[in-house]
Amino acid sequence: MTTTLSRTEQAWQLLEGLSDPEIPVVTLRELGILREVREHPEGLHVVITPTYSGCPAMGQIEDDVKATLANAGLQATVITQLAPAWTTDWMSEAAREKLRAYGIAPPHACAHEKTGAASVVQFAARTATPEAVPCPQCGSGNTTETSHFGSTACKALYRCLDCMEPFDYFKPY
């Protein structure tokens, strides 16, 4: 059935089945971790980019990519590329909707000013209005941050003050 597909197309199709080990509802492609599949004389080159520098899922992701392609008889080398730096802004609208349905509030767009500390100072000043993160269960905007850091590097812990449910917020990065 895939005889008409090129090797790269076949690889993309296979890799589409791979999801993030920590967030199984979104695929690696939708998260923006899977960047590119290139033809190379010695086999395919699959380019991935890490999310957080220390994300422990990256090793698993690399293994998953290799195993999936190897099972289909495709020889591939996984290349980790840092630039351009991964950002949550790459996440598609469909992926955001899947996160919400799964119970994780999707990330807001990243602040765009480029200066190092400016956004932080504004961020944390008492006078600043905290960013509103709607509850993924009931949709209420009446939520509060429990902790900047949650169960994985990419998430913060929130609580809804209307339905009282705790939830994860995928932080803008």
Added chain:
Amino acid sequence: MNAPIDYLLQLADNAVILGQRNAEWCGHAPVLEEDMALANNSLDLIGQARLLYQHAATLIGGDASEDTLAYFRDVPDFKNYTLCELPHLPLMSATACGDRDFATTIARNFLYSALMVLVWDRLQGSADAQLAAIADKSLKETRYHLRHARDWLLRLGDGTETSHQRMQAAIDALLPYTSEFWASCPQEQAAQANGSGTDVAALRTDWNTIVDAALQEATLTRPADSAFLPTGKQGLHSEHLGFVLAEMQSLSRQHPGATW
């Protein structure tokens, strides 16, 4: 254009040593949320250190790897700021025992991340493309670290009488160690000369702005500058680093090449 190896090691050593220190709170933090916050903070720092060590190892070549650099160098080889290696305790000798002091942790994370948001921001334009890429990622993470430390600085500084007094004591103890940020050293000069580094002394005004605004909001007083000048980035460390390395490196040295 590649960054000087010692410059990459300085950046990596800062991250790995502070990451190791903050990880000491894992399982011991005052509340569960802080346990996770500090573990996440360490995860980011150790992740940054790994990327920097990998880059340095590639430049060194031969058998060098992130592991040889992290686990098989000794105290004088480490180029981290002395600030990063100090225990989470009011100043005392390295063999002394005491309860970990959360205010010390917060003060250090605040002073360090206030510097690093500025450094990473500049290093995004490094002539070393790999370092620029690492800086781009690290900046995003360090912003969250600064936000976390700054929030606690405010909460504790402008909190109860006890929390204020302890936060003030931590700032008084640690702020003198920041003088090392601004004193230039050979690897920083070399990095600046080939366009891979940045002039850290030029960031001092911006750093002062971040620090002074936060201290003021936290009702804390900034101690006067002193003549004290630590020399960690030149490899001349306090007595504390040896204890950090002993814990961090013991497994690798007893079981070289061990894997999970």
